[in-house]
Amino acid sequence: MQESDIKISEEISTKEIRSKRKPGDIFFENLTLLFALLLIGLVLFIAIEIYGDSAESIEHFGFSFIFSSDWNPVTEKFGALAFIYGTIVSSILALLISLPVSIGVAVFLSEIVHKSVRTPVSFLVEILAAIPSIIYGFWGIYVLAPFMASTVQPALSSLFGFLPLFQGPIFGTGMLTASLILAIMITPIISSITRDVLKAIPVSQREAAYALGATRWEAIKMALLNARSGILGGAVLGLGRAIGETMAVTMVIGNKAQIKASLFEPAYSMASVIANEFAEASGSLHISSLIEIGLLLFGVTFIVNTFARILIYSVTRKT
Amino acid sequence: MKCLIAIIACLILVSCSKEKNKPVGKSSGGQIIGAGATFPYPIYSKWFYEFAKINPEAKINYQSIGSGGGIRQITEGTVDFGASDSPMSKDDIAKANSKNNNKIIHIPTVIGAIVLTYNIPGINESINLSGDVISDIYLGNIKKWNDPKIKKDNPNVNLPDKDILVTYRTDGSGTTYVFTDYLGKVSDEWKSKVGVAKDVRFPVGQGGKGNEGVTGIVKQMEYSIGYVELIYALQNKLNFAKVKNSEGEFISPALESLTIAAAGSVEEIPDDLRQSITNAKGKGAYPISSYTYILIYENQKDVIKGKILKEFLQWALSDGGKFAKNLGYAPLPDQVIQKANSKIAGIRY
Numbered sequence: 280m281q282e283s284d285i286k287i288s289e290e291i292s293t294k295e296i297r298s299k300r301k302p303g304d305i306f307f308e309n310l311t312l313l314f315a316l317l318l319i320g321l322v323l324f325i326a327i328e329i330y331g332d333s334a335e336s337i338e339h340f341g342f343s344f345i346f347s348s349d350w351n352p353v354t355e356k357f358g359a360l361a362f363i364y365g366t367i368v369s370s371i372l373a374l375l376i377s378l379p380v381s382i383g384v385a386v387f388l389s390e391i392v393h394k395s396v397r398t399p400v401s402f403l404v405e406i407l408a409a410i411p412s413i414i415y416g417f418w419g420i421y422v423l424a425p426f427m428a429s430t431v432q433p434a435l436s437s438l439f440g441f442l443p444l445f446q447g448p449i450f451g452t453g454m455l456t457a458s459l460i461l462a463i464m465i466t467p468i469i470s471s472i473t474r475d476v477l478k479a480i481p482v483s484q485r486e487a488a489y490a491l492g493a494t495r496w497e498a499i500k501m502a503l504l505n506a507r508s509g510i511l512g513g514a515v516l517g518l519g520r521a522i523g524e525t526m527a528v529t530m531v532i533g534n535k536a537q538i539k540a541s542l543f544e545p546a547y548s549m550a551s552v553i554a555n556e557f558a559e560a561s562g563s564l565h566i567s568s569l570i571e572i573g574l575l576l577f578g579v580t581f582i583v584n585t586f587a588r589i590l591i592y593s594v595t596r597k598t
Numbered sequence: 599m600k601c602l603i604a605i606i607a608c609l610i611l612v613s614c615s616k617e618k619n620k621p622v623g624k625s626s627g628g629q630i631i632g633a634g635a636t637f638p639y640p641i642y643s644k645w646f647y648e649f650a651k652i653n654p655e656a657k658i659n660y661q662s663i664g665s666g667g668g669i670r671q672i673t674e675g676t677v678d679f680g681a682s683d684s685p686m687s688k689d690d691i692a693k694a695n696s697k698n699n700n701k702i703i704h705i706p707t708v709i710g711a712i713v714l715t716y717n718i719p720g721i722n723e724s725i726n727l728s729g730d731v732i733s734d735i736y737l738g739n740i741k742k743w744n745d746p747k748i749k750k751d752n753p754n755v756n757l758p759d760k761d762i763l764v765t766y767r768t769d770g771s772g773t774t775y776v777f778t779d780y781l782g783k784v785s786d787e788w789k790s791k792v793g794v795a796k797d798v799r800f801p802v803g804q805g806g807k808g809n810e811g812v813t814g815i816v817k818q819m820e821y822s823i824g825y826v827e828l829i830y831a832l833q834n835k836l837n838f839a840k841v842k843n844s845e846g847e848f849i850s851p852a853l854e855s856l857t858i859a860a861a862g863s864v865e866e867i868p869d870d871l872r873q874s875i876t877n878a879k880g881k882g883a884y885p886i887s888s889y890t891y892i893l894i895y896e897n898q899k900d901v902i903k904g905k906i907l908k909e910f911l912q913w914a915l916s917d918g919g920k921f922a923k924n925l926g927y928a929p930l931p932d933q934v935i936q937k938a939n940s941k942i943a944g945i946r947y
Binding site: 350351352353354417420421424425428448450451452453529530533534535536545551554555556558559560561565 | 663664665666667669670687690761763768769770771772792793794795796797798799800803804805806807810811814815817818819
């Protein structure tokens, strides 16, 4: 659609159109332009403000802020590596857990189940997205963490204990539990987008596949392949939510600024440290360092989104 | 939708630009705004409510944003009073005084305590802990519950051969300040390795957010230990330890033992009333306790607000005291009330 619009507008001389336009059109065009610019301006304003407020920390630590994982408010030594690591690992792990589940849910809802079941089930899946994150946090600490400590983590360590990922003392809380909470939180987003994308694939394609003798599984596989850019887009949205999630993660991640191979160990995320320490921080370097973490979080989100765009682009181009 | 976003964006822009040059507190006619510590929030809101019955003009709005936030806001002059669980540092006071060309004073209001709560299956009685044992547990020097050092103080308790799961407050808090202040007094190793602050880097263990986060971990995880505020532990019926005081007694945290701790330190209280009462002298004193303070400028610029605040503080320390115990706060000893009253008398408007 968009491409053809552009072509048409190119064919007709723009000057010709401009002269014929009504003032209402011009007003509307400028109004929408203003709104668009306002949003861009807001993002820039936030970025500049955060950069300005973190100037003290940037000046004091330079690049070592990103490469050091030493975070000690008493000695005023601040380094963000452990938080960056915690945010990225917990979010990606959450995506890895959530993606197969979400695609399964979406396929079930759009391809397999009857309509009378589809509506209530998709309603229930979407309601997961409406639960406030602090509720997830308390559920995590009172229900999920004890279950992880009593059942999941002992099982993982006895089955895969030879991997450094599943070694060490069992706390219940920690990186793995945080990722699991995040996975539950982003599943409704990814699954509902995937379901919509699958629905948008024309029925005629499936009929054609069946006509050629494809099995149901082969028809679904074809639909999934055609929908892959949309599914990736959903995954990116989910990842974005996971990166920024604060309260639920804070409750279960263990909040210890360290980088450990084991997923059972406590970790710390960027959003969590800001939420935890900002209210009580009184030293100006401490405050400035926390704001710089905000700036880095901005950067991490930007980089992850860019990578995801490139990924989607390269996947779409192949079709 | 976009229109809505744009309107919100405009509002944010406008409010941001205003915030810098216009203090919020001054513009609200007659209403007094305070901000700070979360710990005394229940008693303060009770006080504001009761005081408004006596003095209908007194509209006091208190935002429990944390002690650090309270200190920042009173320094910026955006609130009429601040509140903090730990006294302001000398640097902070100098900054606030020079910025506002005024003199900030500390008024202690009530006393709170920190308790050590634990979850050891099969043990429901109070265990005894001494200061050096607590600091060794939090330093990672004592790793197991049946360590000889813990056993020595608990000869009749069957302590298990299990790893201690250490829990701390991860969000900056007055609670952590008082706890580390105590550990710094009883252990030189703690003072040099970790230090005393609202956020410190704990060598071992994992962090919970808020009293509820720490309690959540301790309740769910067997063989864990954590520290929380006394009121919180009382309300949630947690197990807590008796802690050895400077007289060598193991004292259970109770409101009386906090007032005793404050009374035991009253001789050394400095003129500005900024005092740590951890590890206090006196028989029956619980060692991990502290005052919580209201921070206020001596010269009140607004006559009406200044008058109401002065009357409120005088009332809170006299008639207001009777509400403290029911809410789980220990009232100040009489000597401290006298000293605080002479400070309040110095407020001018």
